[in-house]
Amino acid sequence: MSSTSLRIFSAVLLLTGGFSTAARADTKSCVQAHASAQREVKAGRLKEAAQLYTACGSDATCPEQLRSECTELLETLRRNVPTVIFSVVDKAGVDTPTVKVYGNDQLLSDGLDGRAVELDPGKYHLRFVLADGSELSSDIVVREAEKNRLVQVRAEQEAKVEAPAEAPKSATPAPPPAPSSSGPPVAAWVATGVAVAGLGTFATFAVLGNKDKQALNDCKPSCPESERSTRDGLKTKFLVADIGLGVGAASAVLATVLFITGASRDEAKDTARGVRGFDVASSPQGASLLLRGSF
Numbered sequence: 001m002s003s004t005s006l007r008i009f010s011a012v013l014l015l016t017g018g019f020s021t022a023a024r025a026d027t028k029s030c031v032q033a034h035a036s037a038q039r040e041v042k043a044g045r046l047k048e049a050a051q052l053y054t055a056c057g058s059d060a061t062c063p064e065q066l067r068s069e070c071t072e073l074l075e076t077l078r079r080n081v082p083t084v085i086f087s088v089v090d091k092a093g094v095d096t097p098t099v100k101v102y103g104n105d106q107l108l109s110d111g112l113d114g115r116a117v118e119l120d121p122g123k124y125h126l127r128f129v130l131a132d133g134s135e136l137s138s139d140i141v142v143r144e145a146e147k148n149r150l151v152q153v154r155a156e157q158e159a160k161v162e163a164p165a166e167a168p169k170s171a172t173p174a175p176p177p178a179p180s181s182s183g184p185p186v187a188a189w190v191a192t193g194v195a196v197a198g199l200g201t202f203a204t205f206a207v208l209g210n211k212d213k214q215a216l217n218d219c220k221p222s223c224p225e226s227e228r229s230t231r232d233g234l235k236t237k238f239l240v241a242d243i244g245l246g247v248g249a250a251s252a253v254l255a256t257v258l259f260i261t262g263a264s265r266d267e268a269k270d271t272a273r274g275v276r277g278f279d280v281a282s283s284p285q286g287a288s289l290l291l292r293g294s295f
Contacts, residue, residue, distance in 0.1 A: 030062035034070055046081045046120050050074060080145045083116035087152040088128050088136065096155060098131040116148050128153055188258035191251045198248025205241035212237065
């Protein structure tokens with residue numbers, strides 16, 4: 001029904017005396033709803049026009065002819081109202097349903113369930129607000145009569161799935177300390193071996209040195225020049241003997257302490273650190289050892 005025929009229809013109804021004042025008021029309301037719906041269609045506000053046509057076609061007080069026309073126009077309009085389906089997926093492609101969708105700052109959908117949403121045709125700036133407060137956006141143009149258009153955006157992060165809280169683990173008692181081994185520690189035997197080697201070195205080179213010393217005493221005071229090398233070797237042999245004596249004596253003292261106390265490995269280290277050093281003094285008549293440390 002055109003706007004001209006609608007005005008003629010309204011004038012006829014108002015001039016007819018068969019209608020009461022209330023009936024004329026209801027008819028006027030239906031005519032206004034019909035006219036407003038047509039204006040909304042021209043403005044592109046199809047959803048608002050559909051509501052007006054629905055009110056006109058379902059009002060029992062409206063004339064039958066007007067209600068029938070509103071119903072027909074509503075069916076035609078429904079075919080032209082576009083629909084879109086919003087979707088948000090994370091980086092792994094998993095759907096994220098807890099999202100609010102805003103179009104031109106108006107709430108279009110509170111949560112995504114896969115159902116289509118009716119929109120008026122036109123341009124939209126969409127904002128997708130996720131549960132953590134972050135936002136995604138997209139600009140689209142919705143076309144008239146476009147149905148079930150998928151509008152999907154992808155989040156940068158994967159959706160977080162909270163794992164169930166683990167039950168507190170019972171405290172595991174600490175294992176009992178290993179019992180200390182009985183008997184002399186290994187360090188005592190090592191020190192004994194070093195002592196034997198040191199004292200053996202001392203004895204060997206002391207005997208050789210005394211032999212050379214005796215040979216030099218026999219040829220004094222006129223020893224040949226060939227005996228000069230013997231004098232040099234004598235000093236070296238006594239020096240080696242003194243070193244062997246020092247090492248052997250220090251190791252013997254350490255071994256004795258370890259055997260007596262039966263110290264553990266840590267105690268053996270402390271005892272070894274207690275021996276700070278020794279001094280060896282050599283001479284043609286013999287050697288002396290000075291052991292320094294704390295025991």
